[in-house]
Amino acid sequence: MKTVVIFSGGLDSTTLLYSLKADNHEIYSLSIDYGQRHSIELQYAENTVRRLGIPHRMINLKSVAQLFHDSCLTNQSLGVPEGHYEEEKMRLTVVPNRNMILLSIAASWAISLKADTISYAAHSGDHAIYPDCRPEFTDAMDRAIQLADWHSVKLFRPFIDLAKSDIVKMGSKLSVPFDQTWSCYKGNDLHCGCCGTCIERREAFYLAGITDPTEYAELAPDLTVLIKNKWKI
């Protein structure tokens, strides 16, 4: 199968890349610079595709960031909220319609390459706050992408029913070098350990029962307290 992978350099999409490679797919990797504060993830993406020898394109979409000012991921004057994704304040991290933009550009390349699919790593934990990670949204996009050209491309979402901890388990079996993946929204030299995506990352390793090799700047708040509150343990 020939596939275009939307590849952020994060834990989920890196595991997806390794899993597709293990299954001998013909992979083309696509990363998007949309002016994200944590553009360090793109460096991680480039290092990974270079290491694996996968064709890669980086698209500059910084100009699009002028259209929205309410997301802390693109507006540097807003702070990145700390805490668990389930909290209301995490909505600040939503970039309006980001996934449709990424998918539409991936579809453009996939059509040009006459690829069979676009692969992306949306998982079941994403859609709590991100409306464009919901299965009904991705189903609608799948249909639109199949109709976008005479050459029909399908959307491949192998992680859509998995929790992030399942992805960690899978990545571990595939020997994904997790310390070579990036999650933190703050985008400093080290993962902060406190923002929504750091908490989610720490939680995933904890629930998977796998040692987290990530070096965090700090480990407050205490993860076990957060998890107990969330799961009512």
Added chain:
Amino acid sequence: MKTVVIFSGGLDSTTLLYSLKADNHEIYSLSIDYGQRHSIELQYAENTVRRLGIPHRMINLKSVAQLFHDSCLTNQSLGVPEGHYEEEKMRLTVVPNRNMILLSIAASWAISLKADTISYAAHSGDHAIYPDCRPEFTDAMDRAIQLADWHSVKLFRPFIDLAKSDIVKMGSKLSVPFDQTWSCYKGNDLHCGCCGTCIERREAFYLAGITDPTEYAELAPDLTVLIKNKWKI
């Protein structure tokens, strides 16, 4: 109604802009520089919104053009085919998945603005060669856009059942200054008169029975012969 209009500076989207203005919509205009050979259309777009006092954003998507090499609209080494749109060679003018990319960026802005709709000027003549102008594609995109955020935006396609000649008739009633709109794919100082979109433009005025104010570089091939062949007159 608050609406984001995808505005190329061409005849169709300029008529759409005038029609929305006549109906007192709150309009936000969006133009995209995707590295098109005929970037002169973007100058026409800017002049029109300045004249009408409409808020306008121009998005730079030139980086996306690296993903496709088979379209003569973005690959300067390919020639622009001359003749009627219905001919096979016109497929060279297809930019893969262009409309999904435009719509996804418009949706991003519309969500940020809490707009009601995205307006765009796809018409019944478009879908003969452009798969992403077909009603089934735009229906699928309408659904995806509505699901992309908690704030739901609809797709408004008032021209979807109109021929281009109907748009010319409507524009004429609205006093659209057609000579301030741009169609030609070649993007020289004057409309060439011979490429697919020039032929379509000339044909639309002819069929509408309205004088075409456009200055063309040349008027070969003879329009009446082409039209007779097409309509078997």
